[in-house]
Amino acid sequence: MDRRPSTRTSDFASTLDAAIRERGLTLAELRRRLEHLGTPISESALRFWRTGARRPEHRHSLDVLDNLEDILGLGRGDLTARLGPSRRLRRSRADATDSIAGTPGVLQPLLETIGCVDLAELERLSDSVVIEIGADRRIRSASNRSLWRSRVEGGRRLMVPLSIDSPTESRPTISVRGAEEGRWAYDSATGWAVWELLLPRGLAIGETAVVEYSCTDIVDTEDVTHFACSAERRLAHAGLWVRFDGDPPRWNERIEEDDTGLSTSVISPMGSSVHRTVQDFGPGLFGLRWTW
Structure with a gap:
């Protein structure tokens, strides 16, 4: 193709x-x-x-x-x-992977590189993401704890897509609990990477597993002003907690983007952090953005 x-x-x-x-x-x-x-x-x-x-x-x-x-x-x-006519189509199971990146064809070649046709083995039911922002306004760490359910007999492979703003030639280090790190693929032209994580054993259909992964060697060259999470399929529940070292930004906003468009709403910080949750959400993007 x-x-x-x-x-x-x-x-x-x-x-x-x-x-x-x-x-x-x-x-x-x-x-x-x-x-x-x-x-x-x-x-x-x-x-x-x-x-x-x-x-x-x-x-x-x-x-x-x-x-x-x-x-x-x-x-x-x-x-x-x-621009021409919009290319947005009704999402099918086959193209759910590239709906994360916003353009068909971006993630699929990366998945094929590591021997995965799509994200069909396991489905994500819920997500909890924590982002630590340092006093220098750069990301110090990012962690994710998610609940997965097997859609097939023996399912144990899950894929983690990530958009990397700063070009890199080396593989970022991630710490994984509940699974082990497998292969990865990265496209410097688009900034997207995909990690393969493997559960300790295959799951029965409907069986669930909790996986936690974090990354601390994130390289940012600019002040961070936003963070967004992707949902390739509908999530029952998801949360994003951004914690700031020192005074929080002066202005914070929730953002959501799906097939209906982009929506925003202003929120107040809770101490030196901001958070948001979504229920029955996806496919799409949800996140937070702020002004220092």
Whole structure:
């Protein structure tokens, strides 16, 4: 199957890349200007748009494009006119993996690299994620405790997809409990990686297992302003707890994105941390973002 971006999407990406180069701006500078204009977006999302690995889809993303055209000195519609019709389709079980990344074809090659067709052996029922932010405003550690249920007889393989903002050539170190680390695959062009974790034994259909994994050698080159979790299928319950070393950010917001679009709501910190929970959610993304 041809996994190259469509001609229209490639045209959008090449136009954006050329405009950024002509202006001599870094993605970090673009992100700061967009945030100042009230349309915050992650540096990784800008990188995906620029390379054609992901495309703007929802209302918020289109608002970002309007400001992006102004910042880059482009005419109104110079970017949006090159998007073409939306490629978002009703998600099926087969493409549930790449719905995490936002663009079909991004995660599937990584899964094939480590010998996995999809994420069908085990389904995630619940998630609890804890993020530690240091006084330098960088992520010190990220941990996840999740409950999995086997969908097949003998199921024991689960896959952990992760978007890595800072390019890396070495395999990040993760600490795993309840399973052992298997293979991994990473695509520096898109910033996505996939880990294989193996349970101690195969599960019977419907049997559950708890797995916990954490990562402490995370390299950030910019102040962290958001963290989002993905749900490739519907989750009964999930939570995200972000803890700050010192004073919390001055402004915090919940974010959710699924087939219905992007929704946000402002929240107040609890001491030096913020948290949020979702129930019966997915497929989609949920998370927190903040302003220092």
